[in-house]
Amino acid sequence: MQLFLDTADIKQVRDAVKLGVISGVTTNPSLVSKAGWSGDYKSAVQEICSLVKGPVSVEVLSAEAGGMIEEARSIATWSPYVNIKIPVCAAGLEATAVLSKEKIKVNLTLCFTPNQALLGALAGASYVSAFVGRLDDAGQDGMEVVAQIADCFERYKLPTQVIAASIRHPMHCVTAVQAGAHIATVPHSVLMQMINHPLTTVGIARFLEDAQKTKGKG
Numbered sequence: 767m768q769l770f771l772d773t774a775d776i777k778q779v780r781d782a783v784k785l786g787v788i789s790g791v792t793t794n795p796s797l798v799s800k801a802g803w804s805g806d807y808k809s810a811v812q813e814i815c816s817l818v819k820g821p822v823s824v825e826v827l828s829a830e831a832g833g834m835i836e837e838a839r840s841i842a843t844w845s846p847y848v849n850i851k852i853p854v855c856a857a858g859l860e861a862t863a864v865l866s867k868e869k870i871k872v873n874l875t876l877c878f879t880p881n882q883a884l885l886g887a888l889a890g891a892s893y894v895s896a897f898v899g900r901l902d903d904a905g906q907d908g909m910e911v912v913a914q915i916a917d918c919f920e921r922y923k924l925p926t927q928v929i930a931a932s933i934r935h936p937m938h939c940v941t942a943v944q945a946g947a948h949i950a951t952v953p954h955s956v957l958m959q960m961i962n963h964p965l966t967t968v969g970i971a972r973f974l975e976d977a978q979k980t981k982g983k984g
């Protein structure tokens with residue numbers, strides 16, 4: 767199980783990388799807009815790549831297969847760590863089929879069903895991203911979809927990796943492990959929540975207090 771950071775915020779990447787637990791980063795146009803990137807998109811992606819030194823997903827914006835392929839080929843030159851996020855749709859599958867033959871790694875995103883993920887794997891995607899939180903929001907069990915995808919890939923030994931995405935809280939990470947996801951991509955806030963527990967905080971404070979008491983006694 768690997769953890770990716772789901773952000774386009776370079777400061778968050780810098781902070782999280784120091785913890786030694788993050789092996790990749792996923793971005794999307796909404797996260798890029800939230801991070802307030804202006805102008806030099808390429809340099810920002812390159813900086814994230816140099817920090818994380820692992821897979822960094824960058825999403826194409828074209829709606830047509832030809833445009834997606836052209837964008838992906840250009841983005842792929844930015845860094846050997848970059849992979850291309852492409853939404854699952856007919857054009858996205860067509861682009862994935864072409865790019866995977868060129869050894870350009872694709873993260874097929876916005877997957878909400880096992881069928882979409884299976885099609886992505888058959889087209890040659892390196893990763894499929896299942897949006898757990900958005901399925902939960904719609905009244906479905908998002909992690910059940912992750913489990914179905916993981917089971918299918920395992921059963922047929924498909925090399926595509928399942929990313930549990932749209933992670934909203936720490937329990938999503940626990941259930942992502944149970945569901946057999948290869949990767950969970952987590953927002954920075956969830957990563958921080960994963961670290962903390964009130965009993966740990968109280969325990970640290972108590973150890974320090976007790977250490978103070980014994981100081982000067984020896």
Ligand code: G3P
Binds near residue numbers: 772897899900931932
């Ligand atoms: O990785 C996908 C993620 O960024 C979507 O999360 O919270 O917008 O559903 P959310």
